[in-house]
Amino acid sequence: MARLVSLVERSRRISGLPGVLISRSAGNWNKDWKPGPYPVTPEEKAAAARKYGLRPDEYKPTPDDGIGAGDYPDLPLVSAESRDPYYPWDHPEHRRDFMEPIHTDYDMYGLDRYNASQKLRFSVNQMFMAFMGVMTFFVGTFFLMESRKIHWPLLPKQYPGDGKVHYTFEKPE
Amino acid sequence: MIWKISMHEISMLTLVSGSVLCGIAGIKKVSTGVMDVIEWELFNLVSSSIVFTVILDWVSLLFMSFVFLISGSVLFYSGSYMAEDKTSNRFMYLVLAFVLSMSLMVLSPNLISILLGWDGLGLVSYALVIYYSNEKSANAGMLTILSNRVGDVAILLSIGLMSSLGSWNFFFYSYYLNEEWVLLKVFLMISAMTKSAQIPFSAWLPAAMAAPTPVSALVHSSTLVTAGVYLMIRFSAALEGSLVQSWLLIISCLTMFMAGLGANFEYDLKKIIALSTLSQLGVMLSILSLGYADLAFFHLLSHALFKALLFMCAGVVIHSVGGYQDIRFMGNLVKFMPLTVSYMTISNLALCGFPFMAGFYSKDMILEVAFMSSINFIALMLYIMATGLTVMYTMRLIFYSISGEYNLGSINNLSDEDYMMTNSMSGLGLGAILGGACLGWMLFPECYMICLSFIMKMMVIMVSVLGGLIGYTLNMMSVNFTLKSLSNYSLIVFMGSMWFMPALSTLKLSEKSLSSGSYVEKVLDKGWFEFYGGQGLNYMFSNLFYMLNSMHLNSVKIFLKVAVITMIVFMVAVL
Numbered sequence: 052m053a054r055l056v057s058l059v060e061r062s063r064r065i066s067g068l069p070g071v072l073i074s075r076s077a078g079n080w081n082k083d084w085k086p087g088p089y090p091v092t093p094e095e096k097a098a099a100a101r102k103y104g105l106r107p108d109e110y111k112p113t114p115d116d117g118i119g120a121g122d123y124p125d126l127p128l129v130s131a132e133s134r135d136p137y138y139p140w141d142h143p144e145h146r147r148d149f150m151e152p153i154h155t156d157y158d159m160y161g162l163d164r165y166n167a168s169q170k171l172r173f174s175v176n177q178m179f180m181a182f183m184g185v186m187t188f189f190v191g192t193f194f195l196m197e198s199r200k201i202h203w204p205l206l207p208k209q210y211p212g213d214g215k216v217h218y219t220f221e222k223p224e
Numbered sequence: 225m226i227w228k229i230s231m232h233e234i235s236m237l238t239l240v241s242g243s244v245l246c247g248i249a250g251i252k253k254v255s256t257g258v259m260d261v262i263e264w265e266l267f268n269l270v271s272s273s274i275v276f277t278v279i280l281d282w283v284s285l286l287f288m289s290f291v292f293l294i295s296g297s298v299l300f301y302s303g304s305y306m307a308e309d310k311t312s313n314r315f316m317y318l319v320l321a322f323v324l325s326m327s328l329m330v331l332s333p334n335l336i337s338i339l340l341g342w343d344g345l346g347l348v349s350y351a352l353v354i355y356y357s358n359e360k361s362a363n364a365g366m367l368t369i370l371s372n373r374v375g376d377v378a379i380l381l382s383i384g385l386m387s388s389l390g391s392w393n394f395f396f397y398s399y400y401l402n403e404e405w406v407l408l409k410v411f412l413m414i415s416a417m418t419k420s421a422q423i424p425f426s427a428w429l430p431a432a433m434a435a436p437t438p439v440s441a442l443v444h445s446s447t448l449v450t451a452g453v454y455l456m457i458r459f460s461a462a463l464e465g466s467l468v469q470s471w472l473l474i475i476s477c478l479t480m481f482m483a484g485l486g487a488n489f490e491y492d493l494k495k496i497i498a499l500s501t502l503s504q505l506g507v508m509l510s511i512l513s514l515g516y517a518d519l520a521f522f523h524l525l526s527h528a529l530f531k532a533l534l535f536m537c538a539g540v541v542i543h544s545v546g547g548y549q550d551i552r553f554m555g556n557l558v559k560f561m562p563l564t565v566s567y568m569t570i571s572n573l574a575l576c577g578f579p580f581m582a583g584f585y586s587k588d589m590i591l592e593v594a595f596m597s598s599i600n601f602i603a604l605m606l607y608i609m610a611t612g613l614t615v616m617y618t619m620r621l622i623f624y625s626i627s628g629e630y631n632l633g634s635i636n637n638l639s640d641e642d643y644m645m646t647n648s649m650s651g652l653g654l655g656a657i658l659g660g661a662c663l664g665w666m667l668f669p670e671c672y673m674i675c676l677s678f679i680m681k682m683m684v685i686m687v688s689v690l691g692g693l694i695g696y697t698l699n700m701m702s703v704n705f706t707l708k709s710l711s712n713y714s715l716i717v718f719m720g721s722m723w724f725m726p727a728l729s730t731l732k733l734s735e736k737s738l739s740s741g742s743y744v745e746k747v748l749d750k751g752w753f754e755f756y757g758g759q760g761l762n763y764m765f766s767n768l769f770y771m772l773n774s775m776h777l778n779s780v781k782i783f784l785k786v787a788v789i790t791m792i793v794f795m796v797a798v799l
Contacts, residue, residue: 055233118746158507160361161736163366169737172717175731185723186423186478194603200598203677 086121232303239296250285304644346372366436375418420452427726437539448526460517480506484613489720560638582660616695
């Protein structure tokens with residue numbers, strides 16, 4: 052018990068230092084942030100659109116698949132890296148405007164994360180087939196030729212000539 | 225008189241002194257063949273003792289000597305390159321921590337202490353790559369550390385497998401690892417492949433060029449990336465005659481070829497040099513997989529010299545042109561920066577294997593020994609093509625940056641005036657000229673007997689000359705030229721983007737991992753764990769304490785009720 056108290060005392064002393072987090076509370080979330088129930092009627096949808104700062108025609112609720120998104124809008128997936136880098140965003144480090152509704156998986160599509168909306172010159176399947184095709188060709192040919200390795204001659208080739216006997220091709224005893 | 229000695233000067237002096245000492249000791253060990261083993265018993269538990277061992281043989285001492293020399297030069301160079309940075313001291317400490325990790329890895333005779341240095345290398349290289357705090361560096365650092373982490377896991381697994389031998393000391397056991405130990409060899413190969421950025425783990429090396437140029441010069445050219453080669457050199461006896469050797473050969477040859485091809489289509493100066501490093505790492509691992517670990521070590525050392533020099537020259541050029549790294553915005557630098565361009569040319573020629581430069585002795589011997597051995601046809605073709613591609617991208621780089629047309633603005637600050645940067649390159653410049661010869665005479669007192677036909681002997685020179693001509697002349701473009709490459713743009717994109725491998729190893733893999741992580745977070749972390757954990761317990765205890773509190777506030781009534789019920793129960797029990 053005394054050790055616990057002294058530990059708490061010591062941790063309190065260093066808790067003021069920057070970057071030191073002794074404990075964290077589970078209370079960083081509150082009920083006001085909880086999305087409302089899945090909207091069914093047009094009035095509920097309009098109210099939800101107003102709540103999230105969207106027009107009613109651009110509001111589409113997240114499908115009710117049991118995850119618990121409620122009336123949170125199903126926003127188009129545009130990663131931060133795909134957004135215009137030259138537009139004067141309110142938050143340029145996130146490429147987002149003030150109070151702009153964010154995707155459910157917003158933390159997954161930031162500038163330091165995955166770019167899900169990039170336009171690829173070739174599809175992933177095409178890239179995979181090209182890479183595997185080249186690798187399969189080289190690796191396959193390599194292992195095919197493993198039993199047919201090159202043995203370079205180290206002496207000049209011996210050609211037959213008049214009166215020349217190189218060896219008589221007798222079978223070994 | 226008080227002399228003010230800055231951190232970069234004291235670090236340079238210390239490290240260069242250490243390099244000289246290690247070099248002298250290493251030369252002595254080469255001549256005598258003696259190995260010193262220093263053991264410290266850390267603690268003893270009944271009959272088991274935990275011992276920390278340091279091995280001082282010619283391999284470790286020579287490697288340490290080169291690491292100290294390059295890191296000393298880089299630290300002195302950083303004194304000027306990072307002078308405008310507010311946290312340059314932190315940078316120096318990180319580099320010194322890197323050197324410490326490298327020393328720990330190189331001087332270790334067993335896998336456990338190699339792991340300490342190996343993990344330290346990965347961690348410190350991550351801290352160095354993310355040094356410039358922007359998204360590009362953050363992404364590059366994440367790519368670097370996660371790729372290296374795969375290798376760390378592979379080494380951990382190999383430690384687990386090797387524990388059944390009773391020791392992790394490769395000096396005792398690498399000769400006795402027969403075909404039953406194929407899984408151990410596979411894991412060791414995977415760890416070497418991740419560190420040395422072989423296919424399919426090559427994505428991190430070009431991305432790591434987001435780090436400051438001194439980091440690239442030390443870490444990504446000569447020390448960190450050669451850690452994998454060093455591990456394979458130490459375990460080379462275990463690889464002989466196994467299937468793992470064949471796999472290592474084809475993978476390293478393909479890496480050599482792919483990187484050489486990619487460097488010919490790249491326009492970022494540092495990325496070209498990074499791909500060049502990747503290609504040379506493929507050369508080292510391929511000759512090692514053919515059974516010539518001593519040649520791999522020779523090329524490792526000579527390559528470290530001229531590649532670090534090349535990166536340092538690139539740093540001077542980048543500083544002078546105002547931060548641009550695109551070679552299309554450089555040109556005719558020979559007129560403005562003759563000394564830097566001289567060093568750059570020396571290192572480029574050494575890289576090409578120009579006769580009697582440092583690279584010539586190692587690279588030429590590697591090629592001749594490879595051609596002489598019973599080699600697979602595909603490996604032979606890849607060796608020849610990669611040699612030509614090396615000269616091609618080198619001459620392309622020379623054309624674009626040094627000798628071609630001037631593409632910069634009319635006002636520029638191109639000069640050689642920074643004595644710190646140019647002086648730091650002088651030692652490596654000397655090494656890039658003489659290092660190969662000195663190392664060759666020292667490591668191979670009895671030369672390899674090369675017996676090749678005329679055509680095979682001339683093959684290297686022919687391919688180099690052809691590659692040089694193509695690389696230099698093919699990039700001479702004018703605005704009225706028709707670009708043939710535009711009609712085959714898909715092929716150009718394929719060849720120039722490392723065969724789509726970086727995209728493939730990051731796209732679907734990271735998407736699936738993040739999606740499944742997000743799903744697990746929603747269902748478990750924010751779902752059931754909160755229901756039965758934080759929020760759920762909070763709710764339950766709140767309700768319970770509310771109930772107890774209401775009972776406490778209305779305590780008189782509760783006490784009377786409890787007292788009456790207790791009396792009734794007591795009377796019933798007694799009666």
